Amino acid sequence: MSALAPPRTASTAATGSPSEPAPVRSGITVPAWVWAIPPVVLLALAVLYPLGSVISESFTGPDGGFSTRPYVDVLSSTRFRTALTTTVLIAVGSTVGCLVLGLVLALIIAFVPFPGSGSAGRFIDTYLSFPSFLITLALLFVYGTVGMANGMWTDLTGADSGPFTFLSTPWGVILAEVTFFTPFVLRPLLAAFAQIDTAQLEAASSLGARPARVVRSVILPEALPALVAGGALVLVLCLNEFAIVLFTGAKDVVTLPMLVYSSAILEADYTTACVVATINATLSIGLYLLYRSLTSRLGAPTDGGRRARP
Amino acid sequence: MGIRLDGVSVSYGGTTVLDSLDLTVEPGEFTALLGPSGSGKTTALRTVAGFVRPDSGRVHLGGRDVTDLPPYDRGVGMVVQSYALFPHMRVERNVAFGLRAQGVPRNEVASRVTEALEMTGMGSYARRYPRELSGGQQQRVAISRALAIRPKVLLLDEPLSALDARLRAEMTDELARLHRELPDLTVLHVTHDQGEALTLADRVAVLDRARLREYDTPRALYDRPRTAFTAGFVGSANLLPARLEGDRVRVCGLELPVSPEDLPAGTADGAGLQVCLRPHRIVLGPAEHTLRGTVTDLSWRGSVHHLTVDVDGRSVTVELAGHRTPPGPGGAVELGFDRDDAVLIPVGEEP
Amino acid sequence: MLVHDRLTRRAIQALFALLFLPLFALPLGVIVAASFSTGWSGALPSGPTLDNYAVAFGPQTLEALRVSVVTALVASVCALVIGTWAALSAASMGPKGRRIMDALFMLPVAVPTVVVGLALLVAFSRPPVLLNGTHTIVFLAHTVLVTAFAYQSVSAALTRLDPVYGQVAASLGARPARTLFLVRLPLLLPSLGAATGLCFALSMGELSATMMLYPPDWTPLPVRIFAATDRGALFTGSAFAVVLMATTLLVMFALSLVRTRAGHR
Numbered sequence: 001m002s003a004l005a006p007p008r009t010a011s012t013a014a015t016g017s018p019s020e021p022a023p024v025r026s027g028i029t030v031p032a033w034v035w036a037i038p039p040v041v042l043l044a045l046a047v048l049y050p051l052g053s054v055i056s057e058s059f060t061g062p063d064g065g066f067s068t069r070p071y072v073d074v075l076s077s078t079r080f081r082t083a084l085t086t087t088v089l090i091a092v093g094s095t096v097g098c099l100v101l102g103l104v105l106a107l108i109i110a111f112v113p114f115p116g117s118g119s120a121g122r123f124i125d126t127y128l129s130f131p132s133f134l135i136t137l138a139l140l141f142v143y144g145t146v147g148m149a150n151g152m153w154t155d156l157t158g159a160d161s162g163p164f165t166f167l168s169t170p171w172g173v174i175l176a177e178v179t180f181f182t183p184f185v186l187r188p189l190l191a192a193f194a195q196i197d198t199a200q201l202e203a204a205s206s207l208g209a210r211p212a213r214v215v216r217s218v219i220l221p222e223a224l225p226a227l228v229a230g231g232a233l234v235l236v237l238c239l240n241e242f243a244i245v246l247f248t249g250a251k252d253v254v255t256l257p258m259l260v261y262s263s264a265i266l267e268a269d270y271t272t273a274c275v276v277a278t279i280n281a282t283l284s285i286g287l288y289l290l291y292r293s294l295t296s297r298l299g300a301p302t303d304g305g306r307r308a309r310p
Numbered sequence: 311m312g313i314r315l316d317g318v319s320v321s322y323g324g325t326t327v328l329d330s331l332d333l334t335v336e337p338g339e340f341t342a343l344l345g346p347s348g349s350g351k352t353t354a355l356r357t358v359a360g361f362v363r364p365d366s367g368r369v370h371l372g373g374r375d376v377t378d379l380p381p382y383d384r385g386v387g388m389v390v391q392s393y394a395l396f397p398h399m400r401v402e403r404n405v406a407f408g409l410r411a412q413g414v415p416r417n418e419v420a421s422r423v424t425e426a427l428e429m430t431g432m433g434s435y436a437r438r439y440p441r442e443l444s445g446g447q448q449q450r451v452a453i454s455r456a457l458a459i460r461p462k463v464l465l466l467d468e469p470l471s472a473l474d475a476r477l478r479a480e481m482t483d484e485l486a487r488l489h490r491e492l493p494d495l496t497v498l499h500v501t502h503d504q505g506e507a508l509t510l511a512d513r514v515a516v517l518d519r520a521r522l523r524e525y526d527t528p529r530a531l532y533d534r535p536r537t538a539f540t541a542g543f544v545g546s547a548n549l550l551p552a553r554l555e556g557d558r559v560r561v562c563g564l565e566l567p568v569s570p571e572d573l574p575a576g577t578a579d580g581a582g583l584q585v586c587l588r589p590h591r592i593v594l595g596p597a598e599h600t601l602r603g604t605v606t607d608l609s610w611r612g613s614v615h616h617l618t619v620d621v622d623g624r625s626v627t628v629e630l631a632g633h634r635t636p637p638g639p640g641g642a643v644e645l646g647f648d649r650d651d652a653v654l655i656p657v658g659e660e661p
Numbered sequence: 662m663l664v665h666d667r668l669t670r671r672a673i674q675a676l677f678a679l680l681f682l683p684l685f686a687l688p689l690g691v692i693v694a695a696s697f698s699t700g701w702s703g704a705l706p707s708g709p710t711l712d713n714y715a716v717a718f719g720p721q722t723l724e725a726l727r728v729s730v731v732t733a734l735v736a737s738v739c740a741l742v743i744g745t746w747a748a749l750s751a752a753s754m755g756p757k758g759r760r761i762m763d764a765l766f767m768l769p770v771a772v773p774t775v776v777v778g779l780a781l782l783v784a785f786s787r788p789p790v791l792l793n794g795t796h797t798i799v800f801l802a803h804t805v806l807v808t809a810f811a812y813q814s815v816s817a818a819l820t821r822l823d824p825v826y827g828q829v830a831a832s833l834g835a836r837p838a839r840t841l842f843l844v845r846l847p848l849l850l851p852s853l854g855a856a857t858g859l860c861f862a863l864s865m866g867e868l869s870a871t872m873m874l875y876p877p878d879w880t881p882l883p884v885r886i887f888a889a890t891d892r893g894a895l896f897t898g899s900a901f902a903v904v905l906m907a908t909t910l911l912v913m914f915a916l917s918l919v920r921t922r923a924g925h926r
Contacts, residue, residue: 032753039747050780131866138688151702240773242869257775277776288771381831388832408833
């Protein structure tokens with residue numbers, strides 16, 4: 001019963017009937033939204049105004065007036081189109097990788113536990129507090145042209161160079177993104193698995209269901225909201241990822257954020273940068289809104305992101 | 311300071327949780343709000359505390375309309391089921407919290423804290439943190455904290471339901487003692503436990519499905535329930551279908567004489583009624599009125615036997631104390647009761 | 662337990678090790694190992710040395726570390742204040758108001774970090790407010806980026822906080838401000854500590870927006886790491902990265918001590 005009752009302090013909207021004596025009031029009660037004004041004003045100045053500036057800059061023609069010309073130019077350039085394709089392919093590929101890997105790891109940690117599996121989960125958690133580019137840096141030592149894998153290959157075969165050259169291709173970016181973003185799938189999954197009643201699993205097993213069947217018919221339906229939400233979040237984060245791509249140093253892997261950076265900083269072409277930024281942001285915000293509505297509809301925890309541990 | 315609720319209604323998202331509640335608690339009175347979960351009793355208490363604003367109706371404390379007053383200006387003490395002791399404060403600071411909030415002079419606070427803790431026998435625990443106390447001790451501190459501000463009204467929201475049976479009995483005695491020692495304190499106690507309500511309260515308000523069903527002394531509710539709901543919820547009851555025929559009531563082949571004041575208001579001649587018989591008021595063997603039936607079930611509950619008897623196709627429960635050899639299933643029995651133990655109740659839910 | 666067969670269980674555990682070790686354990690180990698080496702063209706790094714750390718603790722890198730720590734401290738404190746304020750006011754609103762607040766304050770998570778950097782650069786390179794080339798614009802960018810996470814952490818903690826504490830405090834006569842400062846905020850302290858740690862860590866590792874707008878006299882450590890690796894000094898870069906990780910972990914560890922102390926009382 002008490003769960004039904006949200007805390008509500010007396011509001012100023014009194015509906016006293018005229019026959020009643022004047023109700024006692026204490027001081028002036030301020031409506032809740034008034035307290036939200038200071039942080040919202042700060043947000044408007046530091047986020048909304050700058051984003052507005054980007055949009056207005058993106059519609060500025062060479063003469064300084066309003067123009068859709070920059071969009072026509074950017075959309076028709078092969079550079080942009082290639083970047084868009086690369087970005088989407090890398091993001092989708094990384095997301096699929098994260099989902100598969102996250103699901104497998106979460107299933108093992110939750111249902112086939114072994115000594116140390118819990119700390120492995122916590123270890124993956126600490127990834128969330130490290131910058132993404134460290135992964136690329138590490139991969140340079142492992143699979144880079146002078147790294148561990150190629151070094152072993154040349155030592156063994158006597159060849160001049162090793163076969164591992166994928167690091168400067170989109171595959172290298174995907175590998176790094178899968179490594180870095182898998183925790184974002186793993187955490188909501190582990191949280192969802194923790195909700196599954198072990199009695200339910202034992203009941204299914206005692207009825208003769210094989211493990212694969214238990215996974216399919218009991219565990220996966222429970223995990224689906226977390227999986228969908230985690231996947232959507234990772235897709236947004238992959239679309240936005242910049243540092244990983246920057247660190248691979250590959251000239252031919254240009255994603256949208258990379259294009260924004262090079263247009264603005266290396267070429268000082270702010271209008272083009274703003275056009276690409278607007279398109280990239282629209283894409284990400286759209287997906288993010290989808291993620292929010294999915295999490296609220298599926299009832300998944302909306303804390304799939306870098307939320308603090310309770 | 312008395313409490314008066316005038317037509318208080320509360321609804322959340324289209325569901326009415328409290329439907330036009332009228333309730334008056336006299337100054338110094340201990341009133342229990344009794345009902346099953348979802349009956350609206352906690353909501354009623356929360357309108358008095360000020361956490362829920364009624365959609366319509368007014369709340370008065372001591373003759374003053376406090377409907378628009380925020381909780382912190384109402385001066386009512388409150389004790390909740392989860393104790394809600396502030397975990398980061400020692401016991402003494404928990405108890406001092408309300409005193410400081412109300413601006414009690416510094417040099418007075420310490421003595422008031424000691425006094426409040428002594429009242430519940432927790433004087434020697436002042437330096438502890440809540441997590442170092444047992445559930446019962448925490449609840450005593452919570453009561454001290456509420457009493458420290460010397461409220462005129464104390465609200466108890468299922469304060470004993472988190473305790474085990476033994477502690478609950480102990481705390482029930484404790485609350486009864488506090489009520490005796492603080493005769494000016496008006497208490498509103500929400501509970502779903504009829505034993506608690508009957509033991510502690512001067513008057514019991516029975517709520518069911520957002521409505522007040524009955525409001526009377528425990529004795530009257532128990533002996534002369536006016537609704538089938540109260541009869542079944544406060545104690546257990548056999549409800550037998552009956553019919554009014556002139557100055558008699560016909561029930562299971564018996565005829566009981568009735569006087570007009572026994573009848574629920576507005577019962578027309580020939581109308582259906584129910585006869586409420588408490589299981590422990592029925593005796594084996596003939597009495598003023600006697601039903602005949604066959605035993606269908608017998609169970610032993612320690613101090614008493616429960617006998618289920620089929621009377622004209624109706625099942626009647628009888629509670630027998632001190633019978634060494636009660637009749638077993640299949641045996642024919644006579645069930646006797648006095649006219650005074652049969653209470654007439656209308657067929658519908660409404661009083 | 663789902664799998665009872667011993668052999669299958671071993672196989673599954675082997676699979677876990679096979680996935681886990683190369684993907685997650687290896688990268689961090691590799692960076693630490695590389696930071697003590699001069700070359701890596703075989704199975705193991707070669708040329709053990711401390712020279713990389715001599716560079717890492719040289720004046721230029723130490724200055725970058727100082728810049729990073731100061732930026733992270735300023736950003737996480739500002740983010741904590743603004744995020745907590747926003748989360749508290751959102752919690753006192755109706756569901757509709759809360760949705761609007763959520764959408765507003767989570768916006769920087771959805772927008773690409775590079776775009777946040779570009780937006781601040783474009784907006785504050787022209788009147789009325791000129792911040793381009795100042796330290797302030799770096800503080801501003803980091804604060805914008807981590808406030809979302811502070812808001813999210815505190816909001817989540819607030820929904821977990823039992824409202825009964827605030828209600829009991831109010832019934833004892835405490836006005837909202839007293840309830841906030843003496844009851845609700847102390848109860849939130851562990852979550853606030855966690856949120857601060859998270860914001861600090863994120864700010865310490867922030868590179869994307871920083872690359873867009875850092876002035877030459879305010880170069881955070883991640884930018885130095887990138888500069889080192891970009892010119893091929895991978896091993897020196899690793900030493901920088903180890904210093905960065907160690908500092909981050911140290912501060913988070915200190916904050917977690919505060920947290921457990923607060924939580925234990």
